[in-house]
Amino acid sequence: MSVAEVVAGPVVTSLSIAEAAEATGLTTHTLRYYERDGLLLDAVDRASSGHRRYSQDDVGWIRMVTRLRSTGMPIREVRQYAELVRAGDGNEAERLQLLVAHRDRVRQQLAEVATHLEAIEYKIGLYERSTCTLT
Amino acid sequence: MSVAEVVAGPVVTSLSIAEAAEATGLTTHTLRYYERDGLLLDAVDRASSGHRRYSQDDVGWIRMVTRLRSTGMPIREVRQYAELVRAGDGNEAERLQLLVAHRDRVRQQLAEVATHLEAIEYKIGLYERSTCTLT
DNA sequence: GTGCGCCTTCGAGTGCACTCGAAGTCAAGC
DNA sequence: GCTTGACTTCGAGTGCACTCGAAGGCGCAC
Numbered sequence: 001m002s003v004a005e006v007v008a009g010p011v012v013t014s015l016s017i018a019e020a021a022e023a024t025g026l027t028t029h030t031l032r033y034y035e036r037d038g039l040l041l042d043a044v045d046r047a048s049s050g051h052r053r054y055s056q057d058d059v060g061w062i063r064m065v066t067r068l069r070s071t072g073m074p075i076r077e078v079r080q081y082a083e084l085v086r087a088g089d090g091n092e093a094e095r096l097q098l099l100v101a102h103r104d105r106v107r108q109q110l111a112e113v114a115t116h117l118e119a120i121e122y123k124i125g126l127y128e129r130s131t132c133t134l135t
Numbered sequence: 136m137s138v139a140e141v142v143a144g145p146v147v148t149s150l151s152i153a154e155a156a157e158a159t160g161l162t163t164h165t166l167r168y169y170e171r172d173g174l175l176l177d178a179v180d181r182a183s184s185g186h187r188r189y190s191q192d193d194v195g196w197i198r199m200v201t202r203l204r205s206t207g208m209p210i211r212e213v214r215q216y217a218e219l220v221r222a223g224d225g226n227e228a229e230r231l232q233l234l235v236a237h238r239d240r241v242r243q244q245l246a247e248v249a250t251h252l253e254a255i256e257y258k259i260g261l262y263e264r265s266t267c268t269l270t
Numbered sequence: 271g272t273g274c275g276c277c278t279t280c281g282a283g284t285g286c287a288c289t290c291g292a293a294g295t296c297a298a299g300c
Numbered sequence: 301g302c303t304t305g306a307c308t309t310c311g312a313g314t315g316c317a318c319t320c321g322a323a324g325g326c327g328c329a330c
Contacts, residue, residue: 004293018306028307029289036233049296051307061189064258067251072147075287096262101260106252112246117241127231163277164319172317184326186277207286210317277326284319295308300301 013056014045020054024062031062038079039065041086071106147179148191159197166197173214174200176221206241219259 017028024031031052033038041061046051054062068078077098084095152163159166166187169175176196179187189197203213212233219230 003214016306027289030287032309049307051296062233065294071248071251071255071286082263092266093264096266099255099259099262103252103255106248110248110252113206113241113245116206117238117245119202120234120238120241121207124231124234125226127234129229131227151276162319165317168318184277186326202319263293271308274329274330276329278324280322284317284323285313286316290312292311293308293309296306297304299304 014053015059017052017054020052020059020062021061023054024066026062026066034065036063039075040131049080068102071102072109073102077102106109147251149188150194155187155197158194160202161197169197169200172210174210174217176217182238187215203237206237207244208237212237221264228242 016024017031020026021028021031026034035044040058044054044058047053064081065078068081069075081095081098084098090103150158151164155161155164155183156166161169171180175193175238175240179189179193182188200217204210216230218224219233
């Protein structure tokens with residue numbers, strides 16, 4: 001933070017890589033990795049020192065990326081989506097298509113996991129009963 | 136299948152590795168890999184030719200393994216569980232503990248994915264509305 | 271008896287997503 | 301002026317779970 005920021009508060013809140021990591025739950029290593037792999041919308045701004053400064057928009061986008069990632073979207077596909085957004089207006093239908101396809105996959109996978117979970121819970125039920133009768 | 140099996144039907148239904156793969160949805164490569172990695176309860180029986188013959192119990196266990204795997208249990212932990220079952224009676228409490236821990240992880244992860252999915256669906260809603268107004 | 275196809279073992283290769291280490295730079299505090 | 305610590309780049313390493321390929325064996329159909 002600059003002296004001006006300390007005195008008057010930040011004009012626009014921007015974050016160091018460590019703060020961005022804190023804010024997004026990623027590591028600094030992963031943040032740099034995402035950037036060089038083209039998952040972010042633009043190269044992150046730099047301070048005069050060359051250090052990255054993450055804007056609120058950057059953080060918002062990274063949160064979207066983590067949502068896509070933690071629902072199982074491959075890096076490659078997140079990059080495609082980022083490329084569409086980067087290309088600007090006019091490809092909303094494509095973006096929509098990509099997200100809808102992902103949504104459908106996630107829903108299906110969620111249902112499958114739920115089914116498997118039920119079977120596991122049934123098994124747990126068996127063990128609980130047998131453990132009861134044993135003790 | 137032997138001549139006797141063709142004539143009189145199989146005495147005990149046992150499957151070749153290809154049939155077991157078909158029955159479990161795994162590849163023959165993966166079935167061998169699971170066996171050498173200690174995920175199965177015992178070494179699978181062999182025909183006189185040396186070919187593997189999977190019993191119904193084998194297939195049942197492999198189905199359990201795939202349930203655990205596809206809910207995200209690491210190979211290492213499936214192996215631990217298999218070791219407990221292999222050790223025989225007396226460790227049911229441990230098995231139960233392992234399954235319950237897994238169940239809780241799965242439940243939590245399911246809830247997280249559901250939350251992320253909602254956020255993605257919200258985003259889809261935005262795109263759908265903007266695409267409507269555009270066309 | 272010969273070709274076919276399925277089986278065997280072994281070890282190496284692949285793809286994904288990080289994850290880490292080394293070597294160097296820069297601003298601030300003592 | 302010197303240390304400290306957070307940052308930089310680059311490339312290599314890791315862990316996981318398969319996945320594949322090569323080389324060879326067995327038994328059945330023709």
